[in-house]
Amino acid sequence: MRVVVDFDKCKSNALCMGAAPEVFEVRDDNFLYVLQEAPPEDLRAKVEEAVRICPQQAITLEG
Numbered sequence: 001m002r003v004v005v006d007f008d009k010c011k012s013n014a015l016c017m018g019a020a021p022e023v024f025e026v027r028d029d030n031f032l033y034v035l036q037e038a039p040p041e042d043l044r045a046k047v048e049e050a051v052r053i054c055p056q057q058a059i060t061l062e063g
């Protein structure tokens with residue numbers, strides 16, 4: 001599983017961080033950081049939830 005974020009779409013509202021804080025982090029500089037671009041399978045449900053709730057449809061999962 002590979003996480004791809006379209007940073008042109010991202011609005012840094014941190015909803016993804018709420019769903020999967022192991023993978024997504026919005027820092028004080030107001031940018032989103034992907035902590036793990038290839039997260040382990042046991043995080044799939046959380047990452048899929050992040051994809052689902054992102055209002056910008058900025059997150060794509062490959063694999």
Ligand code: SF4
Nearest residue numbers: 010011013014016054
């Ligand atoms: S939920 Fe979407 S728009 Fe919000 S910080 Fe995450 S990737 Fe960006």
